[in-house]
Amino acid sequence: MNTQQLPIEIQKIIAARQQEFSRLEETLDQKGGFIAADDFLLSDAVIAIALGKNVLLKGPTGSGKTKLAETLATYFKQPMHSINCSVDLDVEALLGFKTIAQENGQNTIEFIPGPVVKAMDMGHLLYIDEINMAKPETLPILNSVLDYRRMVFNPFTGEVVKAKKSFGVIAAINEGYVGTVPLNEALKNRFVVMEVPYVQGDVLKHVLLNESKLHDHRLIDKFVMLSEDLITQVKNAQIPEEAASIRALIDTCDLATYLPPLRAIQRGIIDKLEEEREKAAIMNIASTLFE
Numbered sequence: 362m363n364t365q366q367l368p369i370e371i372q373k374i375i376a377a378r379q380q381e382f383s384r385l386e387e388t389l390d391q392k393g394g395f396i397a398a399d400d401f402l403l404s405d406a407v408i409a410i411a412l413g414k415n416v417l418l419k420g421p422t423g424s425g426k427t428k429l430a431e432t433l434a435t436y437f438k439q440p441m442h443s444i445n446c447s448v449d450l451d452v453e454a455l456l457g458f459k460t461i462a463q464e465n466g467q468n469t470i471e472f473i474p475g476p477v478v479k480a481m482d483m484g485h486l487l488y489i490d491e492i493n494m495a496k497p498e499t500l501p502i503l504n505s506v507l508d509y510r511r512m513v514f515n516p517f518t519g520e521v522v523k524a525k526k527s528f529g530v531i532a533a534i535n536e537g538y539v540g541t542v543p544l545n546e547a548l549k550n551r552f553v554v555m556e557v558p559y560v561q562g563d564v565l566k567h568v569l570l571n572e573s574k575l576h577d578h579r580l581i582d583k584f585v586m587l588s589e590d591l592i593t594q595v596k597n598a599q600i601p602e603e604a605a606s607i608r609a610l611i612d613t614c615d616l617a618t619y620l621p622p623l624r625a626i627q628r629g630i631i632d633k634l635e636e637e638r639e640k641a642a643i644m645n646i647a648s649t650l651f652e
């Protein structure tokens with residue numbers, strides 16, 4: 362992404378934030394970063410974060426949401442604290458917990474900050490993964506963190522935590538996935554939503570060349586065609602969406618460096634599925650592409 366093309370005010374905000382965190386700098390490594398199909402996805406996400414908006418990345422499994430969040434953190438040169446939501450997620454996993462510590466031979470109670478408090482205190486980024494996996498009653502504690510107040514009452518210390526200006530939030534959801542619950546409207550309302558679909562065509566080729574061990578362009582082209590066919594099958598409701606996951610495709614390409622492609626596809630994609638009909642549909646497509 363060319364920073365020069367962004368509005369000047371946004372460039373200024375970014376420069377200030379990059380400077381603030383330059384001590385912790387990791388060079389922005391283009392290779393290995395997120396590659397967007399849509400020219401505006403990265404720049405819109407950067408603008409939203411620079412403006413202090415919370416960004417919700419919405420897309421199927423293995424579409425690069427976590428990779429995009431990491432790429433954004435690298436871009437802003439800001440460390441990122443992560444939360445993996447599950448039904449067991451509780452306030453302690455978000456805010457932190459109290460423990461007994463030793464000080465000069467005396468037992469004292471110490472508060473160990475969790476990812477939300479750390480990110481707010483230090484003005485870092487917070488990544489909330491699979492936000493729709495959490496129990497609906499746990500997340501409302503974040504409502505005040507996610508709106509203009511940018512603060513939270515910490516019941517473990519009795520203090521109000523106020524976020525530093527550069528604090529930012531990126532969350533990810535995989536809608537409709539098993540175990541997920543619809544995101545509460547008030548929570549969703551606090552985010553700017555960005556769709557992260559599976560990339561296709563030349564962009565996918567670029568991702569496979571960057572991320573997998575396979576370097577045979579002829580084979581990679583066939584895997585790109587396979588992916589296109591799988592996505593068509595997903596759209597026709599013949600196979601589940603995760604069968605077209607780019608993560609699974611990268612695993613398959615890695616295996617295909619050493620195994621015959623059809624066996625790689627069997628292990629990387631087909632054997633993850635439950636239904637014989639779906640397995641046969643994919644094997645059918647694969648056999649026409651790879652003999």
Ligand SMILES: Nc1ncnc2c1ncn2[C@@H]1O[C@H](COP(=O)(O)OP(=O)(O)OP(=O)(O)O)[C@@H](O)[C@H]1O
Nearest residue numbers: 394395396421422423424425426427428560607608
């Ligand atoms: N557009 C992309 N650019 C770069 N890498 C990508 C892209 N899409 C997928 N990948 C690669 O696919 C793999 C899975 O990506 P990632 O873990 O970010 O997916 P995700 O959307 O977070 O999945 P999940 O919902 O299961 O957590 C990674 O190796 C990542 O590098």
Ligand SMILES: [Mg+2]
Nearest residue numbers: 426427490533
């Ligand atoms: Mg992820």
